[in-house]
Amino acid sequence: MLMRTDPFRDLDRLAQQVLGTPARPAAMPMDAWRDGDIFRVEFDLPGVSPDSISLDVERNVVTVRAERPALDGEKEMLASQRPRGVFSRQLVLGENLDTENIQASYDTGVLNLRIPVAERAKPRKIAITTRDDERQAINA
Numbered sequence: 001m002l003m004r005t006d007p008f009r010d011l012d013r014l015a016q017q018v019l020g021t022p023a024r025p026a027a028m029p030m031d032a033w034r035d036g037d038i039f040r041v042e043f044d045l046p047g048v049s050p051d052s053i054s055l056d057v058e059r060n061v062v063t064v065r066a067e068r069p070a071l072d073g074e075k076e077m078l079a080s081q082r083p084r085g086v087f088s089r090q091l092v093l094g095e096n097l098d099t100e101n102i103q104a105s106y107d108t109g110v111l112n113l114r115i116p117v118a119e120r121a122k123p124r125k126i127a128i129t130t131r132d133d134e135r136q137a138i139n140a
C-alpha cells in the first residue's frame with residue numbers, strides 16, 4: 001500500500017506541538033520594551049494563583065515558572081482551550097541590565113517585571129580637552 005505524506009503538514013503539526021497555536025500557546029505570551037532607564041516585561045498568566053508563580057535569576061538569565069492547576073477529572077469537558085499544568089519561560093538578558101534590582105508585581109493576571117538599566121550602560125557625556133585647556137590650567 002502506498003502512503004502519501006505531506007512534509008509541510010508534518011512540519012506544521014510539529015511546530016504547533018512545540019510552539020503552540022494562538023488558541024493554545026506552548027509558552028506564556030509576553031511583551032517586552034524599554035521605557036527610559038527601565039526594561040519592562042509583561043507575561044500573561046490569567047487564572048494563575050500568585051502563590052504558584054516563581055521568579056529566579058541566575059547571572060543574566062531570568063526564569064519564570066507558573067502553574068494553572070488541572071480541572072477536576074470528573075467533569076465532562078465541552079471545550080478545553082486553556083493550557084493547564086506548569087509553564088516556564090527563560091529570558092536571557094544583556095549585560096547592560098541590573099539583575100540585582102529586578103522588581104516584580106502581579107495584578108489582574110499579568111506578571112510585570114521592571115529591570116533597571118545598569119549604571120555603566122547608561123549614556124553619559126565625556127569631556128573633551130585640548131592642549132590649550134592643559135596650558136591654561138598650568139598658567140592659572
